[in-house]
Amino acid sequence: MFPWFAxxxxxxxxxxxxxxxxxxxxxxxxLPRKALILLENLNLHPNLITFHPLTVxxxxxxxxGTETASDIPFSDSPFLAAAMDLTRPQLEVSLxxxxxxxxxxxxxxxxxxxxxxxxxxxxxxxxVSAAAIAIVLVPAREVTQGKxxxxxxxEKPPRGYPSKTVVLRGSEARSLIFISLPSGDNITFHGRGxxxxxxxxxxxxxxxxxxxxxxxxxxxxxxxxxxxxTGPVLPEPDMKMLDExxxxxLGQFKPGSVVFCAFGxxxxxxxxxxxxLLLGFETTGLPFLVALRPPIGTNSVEEAFPKGFxxxxxxxxxxxGGWVQQPLILSHPSVGCxxxxxxxxxxxxxLLGDCQIVMVPHLPDQxxxxxxxxxxxxxxxxxxxxxxxxxxxESFCRAIESVMDxxxxxxxxxxxxxxxxxxxxxxxxxxxxxxxxxxxNLQELQMKN
Ligand SMILES: C[C@@H]1O[C@@H](OC[C@H]2O[C@@H](Oc3cc4c(O)cc(O)cc4[o+]c3-c3ccc(O)c(O)c3)[C@H](O)[C@@H](O)[C@@H]2O)[C@H](O)[C@H](O)[C@H]1O
Ligand SMILES: O=c1ccn([C@@H]2O[C@H](COP(=O)(O)OP(=O)(O)O[C@H]3OC[C@@H](O)[C@H](O)[C@H]3O)[C@@H](O)[C@H]2O)c(=O)[nH]1
Numbered sequence: 001m002f003p004w005f006a007x008x009x010x011x012x013x014x015x016x017x018x019x020x021x022x023x024x025x026x027x028x029x030x031l032p033r034k035a036l037i038l039l040e041n042l043n044l045h046p047n048l049i050t051f052h053p054l055t056v057x058x059x060x061x062x063x064x065g066t067e068t069a070s071d072i073p074f075s076d077s078p079f080l081a082a083a084m085d086l087t088r089p090q091l092e093v094s095l096x097x098x099x100x101x102x103x104x105x106x107x108x109x110x111x112x113x114x115x116x117x118x119x120x121x122x123x124x125x126x127x128v129s130a131a132a133i134a135i136v137l138v139p140a141r142e143v144t145q146g147k148x149x150x151x152x153x154x155e156k157p158p159r160g161y162p163s164k165t166v167v168l169r170g171s172e173a174r175s176l177i178f179i180s181l182p183s184g185d186n187i188t189f190h191g192r193g194x195x196x197x198x199x200x201x202x203x204x205x206x207x208x209x210x211x212x213x214x215x216x217x218x219x220x221x222x223x224x225x226x227x228x229x230t231g232p233v234l235p236e237p238d239m240k241m242l243d244e245x246x247x248x249x250l251g252q253f254k255p256g257s258v259v260f261c262a263f264g265x266x267x268x269x270x271x272x273x274x275x276x277l278l279l280g281f282e283t284t285g286l287p288f289l290v291a292l293r294p295p296i297g298t299n300s301v302e303e304a305f306p307k308g309f310x311x312x313x314x315x316x317x318x319x320x321g322g323w324v325q326q327p328l329i330l331s332h333p334s335v336g337c338x339x340x341x342x343x344x345x346x347x348x349x350x351l352l353g354d355c356q357i358v359m360v361p362h363l364p365d366q367x368x369x370x371x372x373x374x375x376x377x378x379x380x381x382x383x384x385x386x387x388x389x390x391x392x393x394e395s396f397c398r399a400i401e402s403v404m405d406x407x408x409x410x411x412x413x414x415x416x417x418x419x420x421x422x423x424x425x426x427x428x429x430x431x432x433x434x435x436x437x438x439x440x441n442l443q444e445l446q447m448k449n
Pocket of ligand 1: 366
């Protein structure tokens with residue numbers, strides 16, 4: 001396993017590794033040293049899953065010590081991609097010695113060049129939605145190296161893109177410009193993503209037909225190869241592992257009453273937006289647990305609190321400036337609403353849980369995931385932004401109240417739809433059957449010469 005150096009990628013690769021190991025397969029997992037510390041406890045089969053910490057080479061354009069996407073602003077992602085590419089010699093030496101049957105990778109587009117001569121099969125395993133891939137990372141989206149896409153080009157989905165709902169609206173499309181800019185040396189993000197999928201033996205996606213059938217079919221037709229699906233791949237939460245501190249705090253509130261908020265491993269808010277969000281939570285009058293990193297330019301969340309905030313919400317609101325056990329908090333009976341950025345991991349965790357869903361997307365893939373949930377499946381609501389991109393305290397509060405008010409029409413509708421989808425996704429054997437079929441797909445691929 002060799003995922004992109006981001007917690008939102010390493011985590012789902014580890015969930016898949018656990019499922020493979022559960023069925024007796026042996027896994028070597030390559031990841032930056034720092035990520036290992038955070039994720040080691042998610043390894044449920046240490047006898048079969050071995051971690052291989054990588055030394056992430058220093059790149060002049062990255063802050064010293066950078067190892068994962070959590071360490072840098074989004075704008076530095078291209079330099080982290082360059083650093084990942086420089087780990088190639090480490091991978092080469094290890095693969096030569098190990099000779100695994102398969103290697104799984106995503107943004108390291110050069111893996112097939114290394115693996116093919118060694119007879120190792122390559123699986124490009126993507127852990128963002130099929131929709132996000134279909135809208136940009138396909139040959140039908142023409143991108144020329146050295147020529148950034150225009151706004152007009154970005155506004156149009158590629159020919160044959162199968163949805164009119166799961167799209168970026170108006171100025172949102174501008175944020176896709178990054179696909180046509182360098183991502184490491186001499187390659188664009190589009191070049192990286194499409195090479196990775198064109199050159200692999202199999203494309204795999206962390207999704208299911210039931211939700212993303214048309215997008216999967218589109219990707220398959222664009223690349224002229226089968227697309228293997230793993231399903232959502234989420235472990236059963238083990239509530240015994242929830243930190244005593246949170247179990248106790250959450251335990252004081254009525255079932256389904258607490259609003260939990262987290263924005264994944266990369267997103268850091270501007271101070272003004274952070275304060276607006278907290279004021280929005282305050283206005284709801286509901287108990288809340290917010291787990292967000294200190295906003296830009298601050299060293300702690302406390303330092304950025306709005307004036308008098310702490311006293312006003314004492315006893316019902318907690319703001320934690322670090323990492324929490326998100327899947328376990330979401331499964332706590334007191335938690336009734338999940339305000340999240342709709343990273344693909346959080347999207348699955350919210351869909352499989354039974355909290356009401358409120359989305360505040362930031363990156364373009366997160367906007368597409370939000371459209372899928374809010375406009376296609378209608379299982380949650382999106383917080384309204386102003387034209388400038390600003391979320392006001394009123395819009396946060398309105399979105400949360402609209403799903404938490406038991407009388408609200410929107411709240412009842414999303415609850416009903418969510419329950420319907422959840423029933424499908426948690427039905428006995430749904431996830432197991434996906435993994436079993438996926439392994440069968442791999443075994444058939446292995447039979448081919
Ligand atoms: C330069 C910065 O680039 C962007 O940040 C990189 C992040 O990319 C994430 O991965 C994807 C994002 C998107 C997206 O935003 C919209 C899409 O329609 C598609 C994708 O695809 C992918 C992706 C990732 C991996 C993979 O194998 C794929 O096949 C597709 C990644 O999750 C995250 O960790 C990166 O930080 C960013 O937009 C920023 O604005 C730019 O400055
Ligand atoms: O405090 C936290 C925050 C997050 N998490 C976990 O970290 C993971 C975060 O993954 P997400 O995909 O939701 O979000 P990230 O922003 O970290 O992901 C990244 O990769 C996936 C893409 O869709 C996102 O756009 C990209 O930012 C989730 O599994 C979540 O449960 C915690 O366990 N605790």
